[in-house]
Amino acid sequence: GESVGLHLPTLSVQEGDNSIINCAYSNSASDYFIWYKQESGKGPQFIIDIRSNMDKRQGQRVTVLLNKTVKHLSLQIAATQPGDSAVYFCAENLIYGQNFVFGPGTRLSVLP
């Protein structure tokens, strides 16, 4: 089913440190995953995606890791900056062509 409302977990990191945001997904048959970033009052913004035939993918300052054995997804942000402060959602695609299921989100706070 769809993600329901929960109090968002928060991750606080010092500016310049690396951040790791974790997500447990629900369906072992999911074959496509996306990380989105949502700033306050804005729509989600695509960050990086990964298919189930991969276990790692790198972008600019971001890396997504996929562990299908334990149904775990993580987003690593290198040298975290104040502009990275936002809520981060993972999303899994259960059936090709259908909607994504979103995780509850993690709020990232970057400390000066």
Add this chain to the structure above:
Amino acid sequence: GAVVSQHPSWVICKSGTSVKIECRSLDFQATTMFWYRQFPKQSLMLMATSNEGSKATYEQGVEKDKFLINHASLTLSTLTVTSAHPEDSSFYICSARETQPHQETQYFGPGTRLLVL
């Protein structure tokens, strides 16, 4: 990258009135668009899937007569909140997926904040 716009970005209305929200894909064609609502500090909740030229598919618990969806073209979907009440106040976000094969990525609009007085 693909751009999705929404209009209006902010709307305040009186209880009992109807509000229409537009979602447009600006630089790509979208056979399928999705409508979500999001309450403060919560995740996105899918309301309905909008398919161009056909009826929308609503999620369980979402009243189709309350939230009217029209997807008249490959670049435009509208959500009309009919007879809005204060409990309909929320952040409504649409997303669109390209028509191209194997393009599952959804691109989101900036959202529309609805406040019903």
